[in-house]
Amino acid sequence: MIPVRGYRDAQVAVLGLGRSGLTAALALRAGGAIPVVWDDNEAARQKALDEGIEVADLTKDKSWEDVVSLIVSPGIPHLYPTPHPIVQKAWSHGVVVDNDIGLFFRSYATQDWEKFDTIPKVICVTGSNGKSTTTALIQHILNAAGRNATMAGNIGRGVLDLPPARDGDVVVLELSSYQTDLARALAPDVAVFMNLSPDHLDRHNGMGGYFAAKRRLFIEGGPDKAIIGVDEPEGRFLANQIRQDKTGDPVIAISSGQKLQGQGWSVFARKGFLAEWRKNRQVASIDLRDIVGLPGAHNHQNACAAYAACRSLNIPPKVIEAALKTYPGLPHRCQVLGKGKDVLFVNDSKATNIDAAEQALKAFKNIRWIVGGQAKEGGITALAPLFDRVKKAYLIGEATTDFASQLGTTPQSQCETIERAVAAAVADADAGDVILLAPACASFDQYPNFEKRGDAFIAAVTPHLDG
Structure with a gap:
């Protein structure tokens, strides 16, 4: 752990107790600061208490009397679309706002x-x-x-x-x-x-x-x-x-x-x-x-x-x-899982927007495309120039109906789940085809994150891999 410098004996507030927030509080304490923390999630607050870190309700003005800085976790908006109320509290009390990256570079x-x-x-x-x-x-x-x-x-x-x-x-x-x-x-x-x-x-x-x-x-x-x-x-x-x-x-x-x-x-x-x-x-x-x-x-x-x-x-x-x-590639990022009966399986669950999906579609030919999830603005219409690389689309998640119309004459099957999509794609595939998961969507309609979505694809694909 990197002890945070410059705050010895000073009280520093931390908002958000995910991976970076709790670590920031511990690093502040290691550097001699006095961290006080807040998270809307009770389980996260309890985890901080278990580490011996003081929890203070930063929505209350009295909690700000001795605070000199507020460290904000990256998932919390600090300006747009609307500043988090606790960030606005920091502004009103004259407390400087920073994050763990700023603490890292000063320490x-x-x-x-x-x-x-x-x-x-x-x-x-x-x-x-x-x-x-x-x-x-x-x-x-x-x-x-x-x-x-x-x-x-x-x-x-x-x-x-x-x-x-x-x-x-x-x-x-x-x-x-x-x-x-x-x-x-x-x-x-x-x-x-x-x-x-x-x-x-x-x-x-x-x-x-x-x-x-x-x-x-x-x-x-x-x-x-x-x-x-x-x-x-x-x-x-x-x-x-x-x-x-x-x-x-x-x-x-x-x-x-x-x-x-x-x-x-x-x-x-x-x-x-x-x-x-x-x-x-x-x-x-x-x-x-x-x-x-x-x-x-x-x-x-x-x-x-x-x-x-x-x-x-x-x-x-x-x-x-x-x-x-010798680079093996990262999981869920155009990850080549292997072949089965001369069909290539590729996991690009991280392709959560159309730009990432576009790159995946450009990387392969003869694609059996597993696509869908929680759609972003604009859908997949901008990918139309690449639809000729797709032999068939297998639609999953919330976006199924909208994407079905956006695909036009591209052959398609409405599968709802990754498991059904993989089974259908495998049944349809010819030698030389690529079964590609590149959703062009967020995962939150069916999975907590893109990693879990990619894991589901891997689990469905594994029985079909050679060896």
């Missing part, structure tokens, strides 16, 4: 680092899609290269649950827009911006606010290296804002699908090949086409981002190439 570096031969590094990854895979891939490459790398943040463990830094450590953080928006301190050594597509717009009052939340990591964080996906206008704008001159420094531009030219440092993937260019010449190339853990153009962008991050830490291209070939 991770210590005087002990002066004794280290290699100063620890923090790599932060943000964007709409691909964050988790890129974060995990960076950690995988660094560990394969002999560096001690740990991932945390929006994936794995809470940031304050990490151990104190050791000589040469690298922390790789996946950061959501909720986390970057509120943190009062941001200081990554390397920051990665993957891409931007509409998501969480209610929490940011539109695309402008959403982009602004992610932009903070770069403009206020001031990384030594900024790895920027330039396939959307926002990425090109951000890269232009950060670069100092025509050499592009400190930007490493990345792309999936376009060749990047110029004097700067770039990494891009085209037709299945990753290329690194510097000063208008190619310095390395990797064939990505047969890497099982990274199927499709969207994963090639993830590979470019991870490659660039590791090159910024001077990991050799050949070492990165070898590590890419």
